[in-house]
Amino acid sequence: MSWARGLAAAAFAACATFFQPTPAEAGPTLDAIRARGLLVCGIHTGVAGFALPDSRGEWQGMDVDLCRGVAVAIFNDASKVRFVPLSSSTRFTALGSGEVDVLFRTSTQTMLRDTTLGLRHAVTYFYDGHGFMVRANLGVSKVAEMRGATICLIQGTTNEQVTADYFRSINVPFSPVLYERTDQASAALQAGRCDAFGTDASQLAGVRSSMPRPADWTILDERFSKEPYGAYIRRGDDEWFDLVRWYTYAVIEAEEQGVTRANAETMRRTSVNPNTRRLLGVTPELGQSLKLDPAWAYNVVRALGNYGEIYDRHFGPSTPVNLPRGPNRLWTGGGLIYALPLR
The missing domain is CATH 3.40.190.10 (Periplasmic binding protein-like II)
Known part of the structure; x- marks a missing residue:
């Protein structure tokens, strides 16, 4: 092997070693x-x-x-x-x-x-996306119709801010009632302590499915956030x-x-x-x-x-x-x- 060819071969071997993938550490x-x-x-x-x-x-x-x-x-x-x-x-x-x-x-x-x-x-x-659930017999079809409503919300969620931002943006007053857990908010809604429950639509669907009379509740069509x-x-x-x-x-x-x-x-x-x-x-x-x-x-x-x-x-x-x-x-x-x- 010539000196030049030997040098090239050595360089190739060094590069191959350098670029050889190493096993991932477990962490x-x-x-x-x-x-x-x-x-x-x-x-x-x-x-x-x-x-x-x-x-x-x-x-x-x-x-x-x-x-x-x-x-x-x-x-x-x-x-x-x-x-x-x-x-x-x-x-x-x-x-x-x-x-x-x-x-x-x-x-x-x-x-x-x-x-x-x-x-x-x-x-x-x-x-x-964030939504709202209300009693079906209230006849509410849009959130903007809920002037002065009391709304159940879960503390520590993005839904608190989303609700406050939306009602402020349309200049409609509302009263938030905060709960630690979803089951607490659901119980309050069913007991009439809140007019609506605001959280992500998938969770509203889950909450409604667990209620004694799911047909009594409507999840409004509007969505107010990306979640x-x-x-x-x-x-x-x-x-x-x-x-x-x-x-x-x-x-x-x-x-x-x-x-x-x-x-x-x-x-x-x-x-x-x-x-x-x-x-x-x-x-x-x-x-x-x-x-x-x-x-x-x-x-x-x-x-x-x-x-x-x-x-x-x-x-x-x-x-x-x-x-x-x-x-x-x-x-x-x-x-x-x-x-x-x-x-």
Whole structure:
């Protein structure tokens, strides 16, 4: 080999070594979860569709299933999660103090929450908007007609500010009544202590479905805000941020690719689509990048289903909530739900 060729070969080898991808570090949060053998997930104190105990006392809902899915991704066991119900006013403090590892708790992503609380929203998984619910027999069709109304609101939510801003903008007086929990506001509304309940429309639908006479209540058509729900984590752990973010995208990607609980095993065995093979762990690179088992996403879909299956299980037409997907349809169907490329 000539001197020049030898020098070039050495340079190429050095560059190849320099650019060789290095394994992802697990990060302190994932290490702590694995050491304790359990994920700790912050959820709502109780609203149908997102998080509500069933007749056996077991938590059910979309947020609950997303928590279980993280446990499956890490442990391949949906039972390895402890749920911590948190009020709107305590959820971020509990996360920041380390009481929980992650929040899947109907928490709107906002700039100030992202930049001032020492937390990060990892990914958007649900789109909503602020609305109002009133008694159907009041004959109210627009919020502007509620002059002087007493409105139930949940303390520590974006809904407080949204309501105050809107009524101020139309110069209509109202009286807010603040409650710590959704069930308290619902009880006050039904008892006549409030004329209306203001919160995100999906939660209003969940509250109405749990009432003795749902038909007595109307959710007004108007929406007054953007309420994108995000999974929140503490700042400073990039590896945990990556895991929560890309796990959620994988659940969405499974629906985009038509991978379901029923067909995941067959598709893993027979699909020749490179994207599907990556997603289901036939090729291991996605799992390696997150320090997870190659079959982590496959395990999640087999245990809980894809995004659409999870949504339908808790909000679909066969449920009491019966909330149309609207903006939570896939982007290919005119919605906003979109997975970044898993490659």
